[in-house]
Amino acid sequence: MIQKLIDKIEQTEAPIVVGLDPTLAIIPQSLQKKYYNQTGETLESVGEAILSFNRAIVDAVCDLIPAVKPQIAMYEAFGIPGLIAYRQTVEYCRDKGLVVIGDAKRGDIGSTSAAYADAHIGRTVIGERSYQAFNEDFVTVNPYLGSDGVRPFIEVCQKEDRGIFVLVKTSNPSSGEFQDQLVGDEKRPLYELVAEKVAAWGAESMDGDYSNVGAVVGATYPEMAAEIRKLIPQAYILVPGYGAQGASGKDLKAFFNADGKGAIVNSSRGIIAAYQNEKYAKFGEANYAQASRQAVLDMIDDIRGAIG
Amino acid sequence: MIQKLIDKIEQTEAPIVVGLDPTLAIIPQSLQKKYYNQTGETLESVGEAILSFNRAIVDAVCDLIPAVKPQIAMYEAFGIPGLIAYRQTVEYCRDKGLVVIGDAKRGDIGSTSAAYADAHIGRTVIGERSYQAFNEDFVTVNPYLGSDGVRPFIEVCQKEDRGIFVLVKTSNPSSGEFQDQLVGDEKRPLYELVAEKVAAWGAESMDGDYSNVGAVVGATYPEMAAEIRKLIPQAYILVPGYGAQGASGKDLKAFFNADGKGAIVNSSRGIIAAYQNEKYAKFGEANYAQASRQAVLDMIDDIRGAIG
Numbered sequence: 001m002i003q004k005l006i007d008k009i010e011q012t013e014a015p016i017v018v019g020l021d022p023t024l025a026i027i028p029q030s031l032q033k034k035y036y037n038q039t040g041e042t043l044e045s046v047g048e049a050i051l052s053f054n055r056a057i058v059d060a061v062c063d064l065i066p067a068v069k070p071q072i073a074m075y076e077a078f079g080i081p082g083l084i085a086y087r088q089t090v091e092y093c094r095d096k097g098l099v100v101i102g103d104a105k106r107g108d109i110g111s112t113s114a115a116y117a118d119a120h121i122g123r124t125v126i127g128e129r130s131y132q133a134f135n136e137d138f139v140t141v142n143p144y145l146g147s148d149g150v151r152p153f154i155e156v157c158q159k160e161d162r163g164i165f166v167l168v169k170t171s172n173p174s175s176g177e178f179q180d181q182l183v184g185d186e187k188r189p190l191y192e193l194v195a196e197k198v199a200a201w202g203a204e205s206m207d208g209d210y211s212n213v214g215a216v217v218g219a220t221y222p223e224m225a226a227e228i229r230k231l232i233p234q235a236y237i238l239v240p241g242y243g244a245q246g247a248s249g250k251d252l253k254a255f256f257n258a259d260g261k262g263a264i265v266n267s268s269r270g271i272i273a274a275y276q277n278e279k280y281a282k283f284g285e286a287n288y289a290q291a292s293r294q295a296v297l298d299m300i301d302d303i304r305g306a307i308g
Numbered sequence: 309m310i311q312k313l314i315d316k317i318e319q320t321e322a323p324i325v326v327g328l329d330p331t332l333a334i335i336p337q338s339l340q341k342k343y344y345n346q347t348g349e350t351l352e353s354v355g356e357a358i359l360s361f362n363r364a365i366v367d368a369v370c371d372l373i374p375a376v377k378p379q380i381a382m383y384e385a386f387g388i389p390g391l392i393a394y395r396q397t398v399e400y401c402r403d404k405g406l407v408v409i410g411d412a413k414r415g416d417i418g419s420t421s422a423a424y425a426d427a428h429i430g431r432t433v434i435g436e437r438s439y440q441a442f443n444e445d446f447v448t449v450n451p452y453l454g455s456d457g458v459r460p461f462i463e464v465c466q467k468e469d470r471g472i473f474v475l476v477k478t479s480n481p482s483s484g485e486f487q488d489q490l491v492g493d494e495k496r497p498l499y500e501l502v503a504e505k506v507a508a509w510g511a512e513s514m515d516g517d518y519s520n521v522g523a524v525v526g527a528t529y530p531e532m533a534a535e536i537r538k539l540i541p542q543a544y545i546l547v548p549g550y551g552a553q554g555a556s557g558k559d560l561k562a563f564f565n566a567d568g569k570g571a572i573v574n575s576s577r578g579i580i581a582a583y584q585n586e587k588y589a590k591f592g593e594a595n596y597a598q599a600s601r602q603a604v605l606d607m608i609d610d611i612r613g614a615i616g
Contacts, residue, residue: 079441133387
């Protein structure tokens with residue numbers, strides 16, 4: 001699966017992913033009202049509004065980008081109707097030829113991780129039939145439970161040609177509380193130990209020069225990324241934290257390998273809420289999707305400039 | 309919320325929780341076939357079978373126990389119909405007066421954790437209305453992202469009188485890979501650092517003598533539990549790993565405080581799949597719920613004997 005993502009990145013010349021993380025603060029009021037007028041201020045109305053919003057954004061940017069990353073929490077907050085919108089968003093994006101990275105940060109003990117892996121990147125077998133419950137191409141995985149919590153995902157990667165990104169060093173301010181703790185006689189940060197495990201797990205699921213097992217490293221920590229990059233030469237790094245979380249193109253060079261590959265940079269609010277940004281205000285709320293397209297074009301310029 | 313759980317434990321004299329983690333290997337064949345005959349080998353059929361199975365178990369044991377712990381992964385594997393069964397299971401258990409611990413192990417960066425917290429233990433606001441998307445009393449939380457990933461859950465605990473259990477030392481064989489790493493100048497295991505954070509976070513949401521912020525510590529690591537117990541005197545410990553994962557009553561004393569409080573022990577397969585255990589085979593598949601009741605009675609005896 002990683003090769004498919006690499007091919008899409010080369011085709012678009014854009015190592016970027018658009019985070020589809022809709023909230024009621026982002027979806028235009030007029031679009032929300034359209035559905036509230038039909039079915040009231042209900043979870044179902046919001047589910048419809050989310051799907052409509054996502055489709056418009058995807059239609060406007062799908063020729064420019066290789067992948068999208070819906071954050072499932074933003075859908076789970078709206079219960080079953082929200083998760084229906086998530087499932088439909090995944091399917092819509094796949095139909096448009098985009099690689100879909102489900103940002104679910106799942107992880108549990110063995111048999112339970114296997115259930116999550118089946119749900120998100122695999123198949124659930126019922127008698128003689130099987131179903132792809134959520135059907136993402138990649139899913140993000142939390143490593144806190146160790147190898148036997150991660151390996152069920154890798155087994156499904158192998159069986160179904162899918163991929164995972166394991167949290168190594170997250171983009172948030174307090175990520176260092178546990179992830180930066182110095183461990184062992186070498187006093188290395190914990191995230192480096194996790195990165196080494198990513199390299200080992202990744203060797204079990206290679207696809208061309210890169211592995212189906214990638215890592216999440218926040219754009220907000222470029223110095224640490226440079227060290228992590230050396231530890232996992234065959235892993236793609238999914239990089240959150242660009243844009244709204246504060247990092248810019250110049251911070252990103254450390255995340256890429258010398259071959260110009262090895263990283264894909266996410267922006268969520270910076271793209272899908274572009275119409276609310278002064279820089280793109282001229283588009284107006286009604287043209288929110290076109291504002292998103294311009295924000296994607298600007299992000300591609302910024303990143304090509306930084307890594308070129 | 310922790311006080312409600314403590315009251316229920318004192319009322320039942322049973323510091324135990326039944327894990328509602330149905331799989332197709334556990335739900336009796338005859339029950340599955342009933343729904344397959346109606347609607348085929350579909351996700352919807354399984355959703356109905358899960359709900360029917362859970363209801364029968366809950367009806368058979370609800371007078372004996374204070375709480376249940378549905379593992380959401382086992383429902384997520386069956387997609388939207390599975391999650392509908394999860395939501396209905398939560399509601400059914402609440403109606404029976406049981407405390408519901410949603411085992412979701414969620415955790416993300418701040419605003420995303422807030423969405424998960426709203427989804428599971430809080431409310432999602434839509435215009436002038438609000439909805440409880442999954443409506444559990446407690447949810448389990450993964451701490452790998454640090455304080456700003458956990459604190460949104462605590463804020464919701466305060467606002468809605470709910471609770472969380474934070475993963476400290478999990479029951480699985482490889483939990484030590486990261487959790488046991490020795491950190492800092494004192495060379496303490498990472499899980500102790502997490503436990504100290506649990507104590508600090510917990511002080512922000514007290515409810516009587518105990519905190520709404522509890523910890524998950526596996527029954528499979530009783531020596532470590534003894535140390536953790538000292539670090540978090542005001543936290544309840546949710547203890548997985550009893551029964552099918554190998555621990556027994558004698559391993560459990562270390563998890564409790566001197567007042568006989570402070571822990572609640574989970575058994576999942578040991579209870580809900582009791583009818584498949586040679587010990588309870590006399591009940592037969594048709595009386596699976598009665599086998600579960602006997603298994604609960606035996607577990608209560610085992611644990612009362614160990615901590616009494």
